[in-house]
Amino acid sequence: METTRTDRFKTAILLLAATGLIAGLAFHFAGQSDLARRVWFAGVVPALAALVVEILRSLRRGEVGLDIVAALSMSAALVFGETLAAAVVAVMYSGGTFLEAFAEGRARREMHDLLSRVPRTATRHLNGGLEDVPLDGIAPGDRLLIRQGDVVPVDGTVASETAFVDTSALTGESLPVRLTRGADAMSGSTNAGEAFDLTATREAKDSTYAGIVRLVEEAQASKAPMSRLADRWSLGFLVITIGIAFAAWWFTGDPIRAVAVLVVATPCPLILAVPVALVAGLSRAAHFGVLIKGAGPLETMARIRTLILDKTGTLTDGRPRIVSIDSHDGMAEDDILRLAAALDQASQHPVAQAIVAAAKARCFMLPVPSEVAEIPGEGVVGHVEGRQVIVGGDGFVASRVGRRPGDHPAMAAGSVLVAVAVDGHMAGHLVMSDPLRDGAGAMLDGLRREGIGRILLATGDRADVAERVTEGLGLDGLRAELAPDQKVLLVLSERKNGPVMMVGDGVNDAPALAAADVGVAMGARGAAASAEAADVVLLVDRIDRLGPGIEIARASRRIALESVIAGIGLSVLGMIAAAYGYLTPVEGALLQEVIDVAVILNALRALRIAPREMPGTASVMPGQPA
Structure with a gap:
């Protein structure tokens, strides 16, 4: 809301200054020069007053910026009767601040898109029906209906057979991602397919998207070291500007040259380029x-x-994967995995859950185990389809079937060896590792x-x-x-x-x-x-x-520095030309505006940065079988 009011105020100041300039030009060409000067003067006053207020606020915060140059140039132009130049500066300065605000708004678009997509309610299953609930009313374990086009409101797992979600707003992935039952669905993604059910795993305030929103708000309020450095540089540029203007007046005796110097320095690309380039980055x-x-x-x-x-x-x-399945008793590898996964459904151990996920990835139907007993840190014993199954560490399983544990030929550092016994015989081993x-x-x-x-x-x-x-x-x-x-x-x-x-x-x-x-x-x-x-x-x-x-990050910083160096260099050359009398105040104002527009457009190049080694579009999300 505050940003909107500020933008409206900047727009109003620009319109007043532009109206004064255009109306004054009309009276001037109609032969009414005195009236034209009064109209130009009236158009400058609102912009100058707003600028003085902003300068006082900055000084109260301990900041000295280049707004002072703009105020000096407009004031000097009015004092020495260069009302047309003052009117041009007023339009150019208010136009520059308006263009800067527009450029920053354009640069923040991706972040704004993240914030604007925050859902307010969700649809929850309840007693065979559906109800709309506010986000803070969702608890872990709630079953939610995610309709086509809905934004996933909280982190959860897919409770339907499949789901297709669009994660482009979060990750830049251009293609929808296919998730299977039990896969993690990240809050903030959009349902790009048919409606599906989601089992909430976190409250809304603790979900991924809520955290992203908080982080984006922090990012938008930040100020970069380069921006603070630009503030310090601005003091030096201010001194140089005033020095050149004073020297031009002192050695020539012509105050108009000093006015022209001040006008060329207003506004300065130093205060425009850095924030626009970094926010774009x-x-x-x-x-x-x-x-x-x-x-x-x-x-x-x-x-x-x-x-x-x-x-x-x-x-x-961070999640073990099955590298190989070795059979020791003639049992098929698929049967070893299916029986082990069926029993491991009763365990929350990460290795057990990885085995279950691997079986589901092969579309195995897993029967419900019975008479299950888990020995923490050792393994699980139980019955699957009437057969006794033991899954766990090699030593644990070997001791249960009367066999000695031994080194496994496929075992290597960083791997986990899971033994599987069926009906008292060692059926095989699952070799697992945590890959890069x-x-x-x-x-x-x-x-x-x-x-x-x-x-x-x-x-x-x-x-x-x-x-x-x-x-x-x-x-x-x-x-x-x-x-x-x-x-x-x-x-x-x-x-x-x-x-x-x-x-x-x-x-x-x-x-x-x-x-x-x-x-x-x-x-x-x-x-x-x-x-x-x-x-x-x-x-x-x-x-x-x-x-x-x-x-x-590096490209954004480079673009910011390029804009600053080029902009300041051109401004200094323009000030020297004005000091030698080659530029009038009006010409100097027009030249500086061209420089400012070029600087802002160059800073916006950061929005088109294309990483040379951008990873290819992924079609697999965490939790989805590859």
Whole structure:
């Protein structure tokens, strides 16, 4: 609401200034010069008054900006009778601020799209019927109906056979994603297919999309170090401008040259280019599923030299997968998996759930187990279709069937061996591992090309496991068996090599994320603590989005610097020309407006940044079988 009122006020000031300029020109060409000067004067006064009020507010906040140059140029032009020049400056300055507001609005469009899609209600199944409930009335376990076109209101799991969701607003994926029963559905995605049922797993306030909205609001309110640096530069530019204007008047005795110098410097690209380019970068990164919490982290992200990665859930997927199934008693591999998964339905252990997910991915119908007994940390015993089944660690199962556990030929560091016995005989083994995320190797190669000098792994896991998993990645260092405080020390020690980025997903990573110059959290499945501590959140559970995020940050910063250098250079040349009498005040105002428009248009190039190594469109979401 406040932003709308401000935009309306800026529009009204622009209209008053433009009306005064045009009406004065009409009277001037009609031969009524005195009346024209009075009309121009009247058109300048509202813009000058609004500008003085803004300057006083800035000074009260301890900020000295280039608005002072605009006020001086308009005031000087009125004092020395250059009312046409003053009217042109008033139109150009109010037009510049209006154009800046329009450009920032254009740059924030992707973020605004995220905010504008927040649902207000949801449809819940209740006693055989449906009811509309507010979002804060949804509790974990509620069964919701997601109609075609509805935005998924809370995080949950698909309770129907299939669902097709559009995640483009969150991740930039252009194609709908197919989810099967039990797959995770992220709040904020849109139902692109037939209606489906969703079982809520979180309250609305704790869901992914609610967190994204909070982070976007924080990002919109931020101010980048480059913006603060621009404020400091503006003081130097102000001194230079006044110095050139005073010198022109002193050495020539012509105050009009001083007015022309002031006019050329108003407004300055220094205060236009930086915020527009960086906000455009934030918006562009959000389009690709990289939510940067503010312009400050974006600017820092562009200067990163060292990257530290957590292993489990970050560099690896964090969910064990079946690598191979070995039969020892002639039983078919599918039967071993089906019986093991049927029994593991009764367990909440991550390995058990991974086995169940693998069976469902093969479309197996899993019977309900009976007489189930789970020994925590060891395994599960029960009956499936009248057969006794034992699933668990190799030693646990071997002891139950009177066999010695032994080394498995397919076993390697980083793998998990799950034994399966049926009716007292060792049926086979499931070899499972936590693999690297898709595209991890290519992402690291791309980051090195982007200028990342050191890439380290920091994990609490054993060294042999970490070495096996990361073999061939060409890491610059590996630190294993680290406690959370040791990860923090690693981050602090690496700062001697330049700004450090830490990437993690668990609660134990939160301190290191907060200590890093830029902390990055895996937001799709990562812990809330890590997302809160981080400066950047990857909205989709894909580590390969990190490369495009850094590339966008660096391109945005480069565009901002290009705009500032080119704009200030042209302004200084224009001021020198005005000081030597080659530009009149009116010509100087028109020249500066051309410079300002060019600077803003160049800054908006950040909206078209196309990462060179943007990962291909994914059709598989976390929780969906590949």
